[in-house]
Amino acid sequence: xxxxxxxxxxxxxxxxxxxxxxxxxxxxxxxxxxxxxxxxxxxxxxxxxxxxxxxxxxxxxxxxxxxxxxxxxxxxxxxxxxxxxxxxxxxx
Numbered sequence: 001x002x003x004x005x006x007x008x009x010x011x012x013x014x015x016x017x018x019x020x021x022x023x024x025x026x027x028x029x030x031x032x033x034x035x036x037x038x039x040x041x042x043x044x045x046x047x048x049x050x051x052x053x054x055x056x057x058x059x060x061x062x063x064x065x066x067x068x069x070x071x072x073x074x075x076x077x078x079x080x081x082x083x084x085x086x087x088x089x090x091x092x
Contacts, residue, residue, distance in 0.1 A: 058075075062082055065071040075082060 058080065061071055061075060062080070065075050065082055072082060
């Protein structure tokens with residue numbers, strides 16, 4: 001093997017080693033970013049669940065407020081305006 005061929009092969013080997021190291025670093029960074037995104041998604045899902053619970057709670061309170069004056073006043077004091085629901089008419 002000639003000296004020029006040896007040097008060329010060594011340069012190629014060093015380049016391959018550097019590219020392998022870069023790939024490992026990028027893979028680790030990608031894993032960290034994926035974990036961060038998953039944590040954010042969990043927070044979003046938790047907030048969505050809390051919003052659903054809150055909506056259902058207010059809906060139930062509004063149902064009770066139709067017959068309970070104190071509940072109606074509590075909802076009104078907190079900015080919820082209740083309108084009476086029309087009675088469901090039976091289908092012919």
